[in-house]
Amino acid sequence: MQDSVRARMSIEDFEQLVIEAIDSLPEEFIKRLDNVDITVESMPTRAQLAQQGIPDDSLLLGLYEGVPMTARQNYGFVLPDKITIFQESIEMACATSEEIVHVVRDTVVHEVAHHFGIDDDALHALGL
Numbered sequence: 255m256q257d258s259v260r261a262r263m264s265i266e267d268f269e270q271l272v273i274e275a276i277d278s279l280p281e282e283f284i285k286r287l288d289n290v291d292i293t294v295e296s297m298p299t300r301a302q303l304a305q306q307g308i309p310d311d312s313l314l315l316g317l318y319e320g321v322p323m324t325a326r327q328n329y330g331f332v333l334p335d336k337i338t339i340f341q342e343s344i345e346m347a348c349a350t351s352e353e354i355v356h357v358v359r360d361t362v363v364h365e366v367a368h369h370f371g372i373d374d375d376a377l378h379a380l381g382l
């Protein structure tokens with residue numbers, strides 16, 4: 255993590271990128287997003303990392319928490335799914351704002367796929 259090459263962006267610009275990434279998803283996906291909040295945080299908490307079994311020093315760009323749609327039998331009266339996009343983590347992984355645009359989009363697609371019940375192994379196979 256070299257701070258010297260890290261790209262930075264205002265929170266407003268970053269949130270706008272997340273909104274654009276969601277808007278760029280196929281219409282069919284947007285219509286099917288169900289009971290999910292998408293938010294921006296700067297970094298994951300230690301608790302979030304621990305829950306995912308991710309070491310403290312690794313970079314987590316986005317996080318999906320919730321009940322995937324494929325697992326929603328008897329689903330009701332539960333908290334919405336939550337997708338969090340981590341601005342600082344993404345900035346640390348990127349040297350330019352163009353890179354941030356791409357990484358935000360990839361991260362949004364990846365986490366939305368989890369909402370639809372596609373796991374990491376399957377995403378890997380798809381190159382996502």
Ligand SMILES: [Zn+2]
Pocket residue numbers: 364368373374
């Ligand atoms: Zn994942």
